[in-house]
Amino acid sequence: MEQIVALGSDHAGFELKEIVKQHLQTNGIKHIDLGTDSTDAVDYPDFAVKVGHEVAYGNASYGILCCGTGIGMEIAANKIKGIRAANCLSTTMARLAREHNNANVLCLGSRIIGSILAIDIVNTFLNSIFTESRHTRRLNKIISLEEGNV
Ligand code: RB5
Secondary structure (H helix, E strand, C coil): CCCEEEEEECCCCHHHHHHHHHHHHHCCCEEEECCCCCCCCCCHHHHHHHHHHHHHCCCCCEEEEEECCCHHHHHHHCCCCCCCEEECCCHHHHHHHHHCCCCCEEEEECCCCCHHHHHHHHHHHHHCCCCCCHHHHHHHHHHHHHCCCC
């Protein structure tokens, strides 16, 4: 499947989302911008849901969500079945979130990390692959949690 990235932010993450969007555009990575469209105050769960649904329904391969800390987006997105959202503060976290956790949504905190680091994190996340088969058993246990079987 061609890589498509769904982007979303609240007002605190808006400027970082625009920087990430520009980066994806420059590098020819297909993306859809699900808002917000300005620094006017909005509620981050609304955008976590929009992006989470695009990924969960298979319309996007990955999601990227920006808010002030990355925490609210991470908590909200992880309520959606099929979403494994990771708030990453380093490229190591981004790589391991993909390799070990098969994360499909990256959360970024605009008030926590700078934009240059954020772009490095985005690149690492998008270029890392879930490879380690021993982690599949653990991910299946997370699916059981989602289904209320634990
Ligand atoms: C908005 O002020 C802020 O609370 C939000 O962007 C985020 O940091 C929440 O986790």
